[in-house]
Amino acid sequence: MYFFDPHIHLASRTTDDMQLMAQMDCVAVGEPAFWMGFDRSGTNSFYDYFRQLTEWEPLRAARYGIRHYAWVGINAKEAEDVGFAREVIAHLPEFLDKPDVLGIGEIGLHKCTINEVATLEALIDLALTRGEQMLFHTPHLEHKLKGTRMILDILRNDSRMDRSRVCIDHCEEHTIRAALDEGYWAGITLYPVTKATPQRAADMIEIYGPDQILVNSSADWDPSDPLAVPKFIAVMRGRGHAESLIRQIVYDNPLKFFTQSRGFTFKPLE
């Protein structure tokens, strides 16, 4: 079954992974800008990273027949220094105008500090001023519930928001309902220990239905699985769910969400 992985960090994966993903029928990925495991030392470091996401990674993925779409932004872990963040944000329009760039992401909260909120609000303002889609990272572990609620509060304050163009990612059982009830797309991340499993993702879809839900691997430089989406497909098949339902979640939904971005060009497969 053809599938998208709408949130994966190919910059931290080898081409071995891309080869496996392609063999499992991955046709496209979304790669948000994220924390590389250490705090970057300057704005040039971010600039080079954005170049990597928008120039080099698409070439690497294309060798395996995988279309690559990037999000650019400053991640929550590097958002505490608001002045520095604003310097990085000033570079974003150059990359948002490039082909195959979906919008601003992954942005969000980490420890839910006042400074993180200030940076996030600046990013949201840029996105809404330019009409960009947004992809939100919700915090890990004990911060997830509080951080998700805070993100939703911030978004609710802005009347320019088109909620159908926004994804609240890394949802789990205690946050997914709020994201969906408020009209956003909900991302379920299949990632060991700190996020969900394919089985729990299937449970949430059985409870809330398949509409406006994306599943992704968020595979990165830590122990994680670039084949998490095919494993989810296998779990859903094992439970007896219809192929059309599974295809909706892993192909039609990402296609529908990404199509709203002016930077997205993709020829749907038959």
Next chain:
Amino acid sequence: MPTPLTAAKLLDREFLEIRAKLIDLAASLDRIQRAPGPLADDPRMDKITQALRILAAHAPARAEQIEVLFSLPYDEHWQ
């Protein structure tokens, strides 16, 4: 959305995995208990005990309840 498998079929499929996870959990708690040093006032042990009570209860949405148990409080007047 209807779930294709019955409760009985799900239990058939998942029983051994549940059993394995419970044993893993029990082994982790044994390991902590066997190790030297006090833990009397560590709030995480109390959270673990509360989580085990949630598991043992028959109320639905155990996963959500446990996640909330391990979550920081949210102040709706934070802004």
